[in-house]
Amino acid sequence: MAKTVMSPANRARVPDVARVEAQLAELWREASGDGDPVTRACTLNLVVVCSDGAEDLQAATKLVARVAETEPGRALVISFAEGDERESGADGMEVYVSAHCHRGAGGKQICSEQITLEARGAGRELIPATVLQLLVGELPVYTLWRREEFGRDSLPQALCDLSDRFIANSGNRRDPMRALAGLQRFSAGVSGEGRTADISWERIESWREALASFFDAPSLRPGLNRIQGLQIEASGPAGAYLAGWLASRLDWKRDQVKISFAPAPGLPPCELASVRIETEIDGAPATLIARRTDAKSDVVLLSVESKKNCPLPWRIKLPARDDAALLCGLLQRSRKDPIFDAALGAASRL
Amino acid sequence: MELDRTGKENPLRAGLRRDLAADPCSMVIFGASGDLTRRKLVPALYNLRLDRLLPGPGAVVGAARREMSNEAFAASLRKGVEAYSRRGIDDALWDELASGISYVTTENSVEGYRRLGEHLDRLDRERGTGGNRLFYVSTPPSAFPGIVERLGQAGLNRPGNGGRWARIVLEKPIGHDLESARELNRVVNQVFDERDVFRIDHYLGKETVQNLMVFRFGNSIFEPLWNQKYVDHVQLTVAESIGVEGRGKYYEEAGTTRDMVQNHLFQLLCLIAMEAPASLRPDAIRDEKVKVLESLRPVPIDQVGCTTVRGQYAEGVVGGRKVPGYKQEPDVAADSRAETYVAMQLFIDNWRWGGVPFYLRAAKRMPKRVTEIALQFREVPHHLFEQNVAPNALALRIQPDEGINLRFESKSPGPKMRVHPVSMDFRYGTSFGQQPPEAYERLILDAILGDSTLFIRRDEVEASWRYIDVLEQGWREGASGAGLPEYAAGSWGPVESDELLARGGRKWRRP
Numbered sequence: 021m022a023k024t025v026m027s028p029a030n031r032a033r034v035p036d037v038a039r040v041e042a043q044l045a046e047l048w049r050e051a052s053g054d055g056d057p058v059t060r061a062c063t064l065n066l067v068v069v070c071s072d073g074a075e076d077l078q079a080a081t082k083l084v085a086r087v088a089e090t091e092p093g094r095a096l097v098i099s100f101a102e103g104d105e106r107e108s109g110a111d112g113m114e115v116y117v118s119a120h121c122h123r124g125a126g127g128k129q130i131c132s133e134q135i136t137l138e139a140r141g142a143g144r145e146l147i148p149a150t151v152l153q154l155l156v157g158e159l160p161v162y163t164l165w166r167r168e169e170f171g172r173d174s175l176p177q178a179l180c181d182l183s184d185r186f187i188a189n190s191g192n193r194r195d196p197m198r199a200l201a202g203l204q205r206f207s208a209g210v211s212g213e214g215r216t217a218d219i220s221w222e223r224i225e226s227w228r229e230a231l232a233s234f235f236d237a238p239s240l241r242p243g244l245n246r247i248q249g250l251q252i253e254a255s256g257p258a259g260a261y262l263a264g265w266l267a268s269r270l271d272w273k274r275d276q277v278k279i280s281f282a283p284a285p286g287l288p289p290c291e292l293a294s295v296r297i298e299t300e301i302d303g304a305p306a307t308l309i310a311r312r313t314d315a316k317s318d319v320v321l322l323s324v325e326s327k328k329n330c331p332l333p334w335r336i337k338l339p340a341r342d343d344a345a346l347l348c349g350l351l352q353r354s355r356k357d358p359i360f361d362a363a364l365g366a367a368s369r370l
Numbered sequence: 371m372e373l374d375r376t377g378k379e380n381p382l383r384a385g386l387r388r389d390l391a392a393d394p395c396s397m398v399i400f401g402a403s404g405d406l407t408r409r410k411l412v413p414a415l416y417n418l419r420l421d422r423l424l425p426g427p428g429a430v431v432g433a434a435r436r437e438m439s440n441e442a443f444a445a446s447l448r449k450g451v452e453a454y455s456r457r458g459i460d461d462a463l464w465d466e467l468a469s470g471i472s473y474v475t476t477e478n479s480v481e482g483y484r485r486l487g488e489h490l491d492r493l494d495r496e497r498g499t500g501g502n503r504l505f506y507v508s509t510p511p512s513a514f515p516g517i518v519e520r521l522g523q524a525g526l527n528r529p530g531n532g533g534r535w536a537r538i539v540l541e542k543p544i545g546h547d548l549e550s551a552r553e554l555n556r557v558v559n560q561v562f563d564e565r566d567v568f569r570i571d572h573y574l575g576k577e578t579v580q581n582l583m584v585f586r587f588g589n590s591i592f593e594p595l596w597n598q599k600y601v602d603h604v605q606l607t608v609a610e611s612i613g614v615e616g617r618g619k620y621y622e623e624a625g626t627t628r629d630m631v632q633n634h635l636f637q638l639l640c641l642i643a644m645e646a647p648a649s650l651r652p653d654a655i656r657d658e659k660v661k662v663l664e665s666l667r668p669v670p671i672d673q674v675g676c677t678t679v680r681g682q683y684a685e686g687v688v689g690g691r692k693v694p695g696y697k698q699e700p701d702v703a704a705d706s707r708a709e710t711y712v713a714m715q716l717f718i719d720n721w722r723w724g725g726v727p728f729y730l731r732a733a734k735r736m737p738k739r740v741t742e743i744a745l746q747f748r749e750v751p752h753h754l755f756e757q758n759v760a761p762n763a764l765a766l767r768i769q770p771d772e773g774i775n776l777r778f779e780s781k782s783p784g785p786k787m788r789v790h791p792v793s794m795d796f797r798y799g800t801s802f803g804q805q806p807p808e809a810y811e812r813l814i815l816d817a818i819l820g821d822s823t824l825f826i827r828r829d830e831v832e833a834s835w836r837y838i839d840v841l842e843q844g845w846r847e848g849a850s851g852a853g854l855p856e857y858a859a860g861s862w863g864p865v866e867s868d869e870l871l872a873r874g875g876r877k878w879r880r881p
Contacts, residue, residue, distance in 0.1 A: 337420060
């Protein structure tokens with residue numbers, strides 16, 4: 021379990037990178053405690069841009085701590101201070117450093133670092149240059165955008181330009197479908213270039229595997245080209261992503277397949293409850309169904325209904341993955357995901 | 371047979387983390403009442419299902435001589451999964467797996483195997499196993515030929531209705547010398563095509579062993595140094611802290627050379643010494659491994675005693691406990707000559723390694739369990755500094771605390787030019803936080819996928835036995851009346867082993 025050791029704020033109008041690095045070194049010495057040596061592990065840079073409010077900063081710090089256990093690195097967490105939260109009239113940035121430590125293999129204490137940048141007023145304009153100065157060289161850079169909007173100012177574009185991947189979480193937004201559409205527009209912009217990703221897309225991967233597995237069997241594969249109907253019960257953008265994925269992979273033309281969505285009450289945000297695919301195999305109608313065994317279950321029953329010979333139903337267990345685990349999944353992927361890009365485009369058109 | 375690894379046939383597989391689609395199949399385990407099934411095979415199958423790497427619902431058939439009901443068999447396998455699986459048991463998933471578990475009492479008759487075939491046909495209809503069969507032979511080696519022959523006679527070497535394949539997996543040891551290995555291979559290949567034969571060495575399923583290929587051939591900086599110009603010698607160590615653990619009878623026949631050198635150590639040797647393959651096709655890799663074995667410099671029979679050391683552990687202290695000596699173990703003869711320690715010096719006569727000694731050692735009752743490969747580089751051609759600088763060493767730790775360590779010299783802070791060795795360290799545990807799959811998970815999945823890269827080919831087996839046979843003959847002919855040198859359990863082996871390296875001005879690493 022990670023612990024966070026906060027140091028006193030390193031106040032500076034313009035952050036001095038050298039002071040931040042020295043502060044981190046001091047922090048690791050403190051974290052060593054009773055001669056218990058600390059291993060600093062760093063495999064990537066993770067830039068996290070928080071929504072407004074202190075609560076999201078706390079949530080982002082917890083997320084970073086969890087991610088650090090699997091993907092150790094340097095996290096740059098950016099939050100925005102407004103109004104009376106800081107000295108009035110003072111523009112600029114305050115910098116804090118902290119370390120997330122956990123026991124790794126062999127009982128060693130492994131630490132990753134977090135640098136928190138609290139920007140206010142005009143300090144916001146300093147963020148891209150400050151992030152650039154604080155990145156650990158020659159390691160990949162991932163930006164996690166936790167804010168509602170993409171397009172209001174130049175900050176997301178500037179950070180995307182620094183990043184190998186720019187990651188959103190449309191399912192967590194107040195209006196997930198609007199967030200998905202916004203991500204698609206952002207992604208299609210000049211600097212998007214296939215570097216965007218969405219945690220909501222990662223969340224449905226096991227469902228995609230499950231549906232793909234129907235068509236692994238040669239006897240069912242002809243059904244891929246004869247899909248006539250798709251019914252999805254889902255919350256948030258999960259259904260749109262799933263439909264967009266199928267449409268883009270199978271090159272569906274407009275109105276070729278009748279697609280319908282139904283809400284799934286009781287499901288957490290951005291989850292699927294069931295998928296029904298109506299197709300034709302060997303001249304006979306067939307329905308391929310993937311359905312949770314109940315609303316709260318993480319077991320999905322896969323079955324085929326057809327007058328012809330069809331396989332026995334079988335179960336799969338969905339991996340329990342929270343946002344931290346899903347983010348780790350994205351960090352482990354190769355940089356570009358053209359399958360996602362195509363699915364995002366198709367989903368936004370649905 | 372080309373594997374469909376890219377979703378070319380199923381476009382929905384493209385881009386998925388799990389883009390490999392395994393065929394549904396029945397897995398028949400011969401010797402199912404043994405330990406391996408409970409501790410390794412079924413936990414591996416369970417974890418593969420948990421990771422959605424095997425299509426459901428599937429079937430597992432236990433085949434053994436002992437009578438047992440389906441329920442009792444499934445219950446014993448569940449206990450094995452609870453005890454040995456790297457992840458906890460999920461009841462719903464287990465129940466589905468268990469509904470496909472059955473047990474068949476096999477007689478040593480073709481008729482018995484025909485009934486097995488009828489059972490498999492029924493499973494195809496009831497469990498959707500698609501006519502594909504994986505036969506896993508986990509019996510004593512003496513039973514292999516009979517099982518294989520009867521499978522052939524019963525027609526089970528061919529897929530069932532609608533199936534694409536029937537494959538056989540054989541556990542080590544494959545024979546106990548060249549002649550028996552050749553005979554077994556002959557029997558197996560009379561019944562199964564070589565592409566359907568999967569000979570297991572579970573070391574090849576370990577992540578860190580697979581990483582050897584990536585390390586060597588995925589980085590350009592090491593390859594120019596990986597040869598006789600820069601490498602002084604190579605040490606390979608497979609050390610276990612446990613004793614024979616009640617397998618005295620087996621060990622009396624086998625000894626450490628047959629138990630650990632002929633398979634694990636020689637496989638590591640091949641991976642460390644081989645040339646880069648032209649591709650990742652299984653045979654492209656295995657061709658290069660065989661070349662290493664065929665380049666081993668033959669040892670004259672009368673020189674075997676000079677280039678090898680064998681020993682037996684005496685009583686000692688391991689893990690803070692007193693432990694008995696080998697000869698005090700059950701089923702071990704008082705005058706036993708089976709070795710529990712073996713070390714050898716060998717040479718690979720090719721352009722890359724000409725003149726570089728490889729020192730291999732494998733042993734029981736060592737101070738700790740460790741498997742390691744270390745390349746010791748040559749000394750600097752000219753010593754500039756007052757102190758002697760130690761040669762660089764690159765150590766690849768296979769288990770435990772998996773990782774790679776490079777030792778080099780650095781200046782100590784201060785006014786004088788003083789040098790001090792330091793380490794550059796990569797540890798799996800700190801850089802990759804995920805728990806890797808167990809070796810058997812990878813190997814069983816690959817056998818079902820038909821990927822033989824991590825399995826031993828027929829000629830590899832025979833080439834390694836050819837070398838070992840000479841050593842065994844040399845030991846027999848050179849045997850004096852005295853027993854083998856002893857070493858205290860918990861020590862790093864007999865003093866004679868240190869002398870083996872000291873002759874070349876070298877010494878064993880202390881891992």
